[in-house]
Amino acid sequence: MQPPEAIAVGCSQGSFHALRTLLGGIDRRLTQTLLICCHTSGDVSALCDLLASHSTLPIREARERQPATGGTVHVAPAGYHLLLENDRHFALSVDEHVRYSRPSIDVMFGSATDVYGASLIGVVLTGANSDGAEGLARIRRRGGVAVVQTPEGAEAPAMPRAALEKAGADYCLPLEQIAPLLNRLCLA
Amino acid sequence: MPAPLPDIELERIEVDLFVSALKRRFGFDFSEYAPASLTRRVRQMMHVHHCDSITALTARMLHEGDFVNEVVQGLSVPVSEMFRDPPVFRTLREQVLPLLASYPRINVWQAGCASGQEVYSLAILLQEAGLYERSHIFATDFNAAALKRAQEGIYPAKDAQLWSRNYIEAGGSQSLSSYYSARYDFIRLHERLRQNITFTNHNLVTDKVFCEAHLVLCRNVLIYFSNELQNRTLALFRDSLVRGGYLCLGLRESLDFAPAAADFTAIDASLRLYRRKLHPASGEPDAAA
The missing domain is CATH 3.40.50.150 (Vaccinia Virus protein VP39)
Known part of the structure; x- marks a missing residue:
């Protein structure tokens, strides 16, 4: 199997702890583009600063019209949907909330799968709603890989549970085992 | 028989034809809109109007009286807030x-x-x-x-709470309610x-x-x-x-x-x-x- 081009991660309630664990475990040799959509009401650049000391890869807020570079973690800004153009540049939108969320994981997953097709891994982590389930199903339909955090161990199990019900998963793992899996899939 | 085309490629053709029809028939030019959001909105419209494909949406727009108004609505800049940011x-x-x-x-x-x-x-x-x-x-x-x-200037009353907070945060010295009258579930901004x-x-x-x-x-x-x-x-x-x-x-x-x-x-x-x-x-x- 060809290593994927990008990893798209969705998380909500409990995301700080989850992202700290995930990003801390990523192999720094990864050349993939990492996209994160996280439901925070606060300032995303502050979140990036907090996560920077834990993340092995550079992490920053995704900026409109800028390229989605590899080996970098890009986080969707608060209050905007994050999309990708076909030339792998970011686009933002203030279209209606999706599942009460903007940024919405479904929107980011959907757009990323349009661009990366089968060369995308979708990851659904802890969260107290059902955002991401629909998007993960689309990723799978296009031949991408679906990874879901085991609901039982998640700080908020609703989101991974919804993802499993709607999309199923190629891998369903406890949080600690997700970064090692991504490393294996990406460095293969 | 032609080689099969991935759905996503087929969809790009359909979106292009939709945009072209909208421009040639009605003069609304979306050809230079960034494709990611435009495609998302067109897909949404397709679902909302129960069309089986984007081509079906295009057909409806071309043939059905004032359906284009719905289309323009669906492609427009969405709702904002008072004193947003x-x-x-x-x-x-x-x-x-x-x-x-x-x-x-x-x-x-x-x-x-x-x-x-x-x-x-x-x-x-x-x-x-x-x-x-x-x-x-x-x-x-x-x-x-x-x-x-x-x-x-009529808006849902449920939005007024957030807007009042925004107004105060933006340095407003009065109460936002002094600029509108509330009636049932709506507010109407004053004529002045x-x-x-x-x-x-x-x-x-x-x-x-x-x-x-x-x-x-x-x-x-x-x-x-x-x-x-x-x-x-x-x-x-x-x-x-x-x-x-x-x-x-x-x-x-x-x-x-x-x-x-x-x-x-x-x-x-x-x-x-x-x-x-x-x-x-x-x-x-x-x-x-």
Whole structure:
């Protein structure tokens, strides 16, 4: 199997702890583009600063019209949907909330799968709603890989549970085992 | 038999045909909109109207009376809030309006006003600065239905709570409720706020310079445009603004790929607040004059 081009991660309630664990475990040799959509009401650049000391890869807020570079973690800004153009540049939108969320994981997953097709891994982590389930199903339909955090161990199990019900998963793992899996899939 | 085409490629063809039909038949030009959001909106419309494909949506638009109005609605800039991003309105109030006060007449252009929430926010700012009497706000949009809603100034009462908070955070000294009357589940902004507002149809893609403005507000509209169209629109704003006039964009908009940005200086880059340069830059039409 060809290593994927990008990893798209969705998380909500409990995301700080989850992202700290995930990003801390990523192999720094990864050349993939990492996209994160996280439901925070606060300032995303502050979140990036907090996560920077834990993340092995550079992490920053995704900026409109800028390229989605590899080996970098890009986080969707608060209050905007994050999309990708076909030339792998970011686009933002203030279209209606999706599942009460903007940024919405479904929107980011959907757009990323349009661009990366089968060369995308979708990851659904802890969260107290059902955002991401629909998007993960689309990723799978296009031949991408679906990874879901085991609901039982998640700080908020609703989101991974919804993802499993709607999309199923190629891998369903406890949080600690997700970064090692991504490393294996990406460095293969 | 031709080789099978991936769904996503097929969809791109269908979106192109949809855009082309909309332009040729109705004159609405979305060909330079950034594709990701446009495609998402077209898909959504397809679902909302229970069409089996984008081609079916295109057919309906071409053949069914006034269905195009629904389409335009679906492709328009969405609803905003009053005083959205309060620090922006606070800075307009504290730093920009005092400077505009030196002009005997003040023209403000809100480009892409959608349902008008920000237009009324501006009217309130001008009123509280004592400038409204000599100001005129031109509120434009290409969506006739949105313009009509903007003109009516009627909004759901449930939004008023957030808007009141925004207003206070933006430095408002009264209560926002002194600017509207509430009735059942709706609020209606007072007639006196509408006095010096002209709501009119203008399409940033196809129409030209519109007025001589001292302040242009266009927030979260250009994010839907391609780099080229963004740049052209920015040049349109430049040509509409007096020298030293102000431009206010959305908080996450990036001008990195717009050469026309060179004709502006940032007043507060983090708030996307700019000023047209006092002296012509090299690329401007009147640079040689």
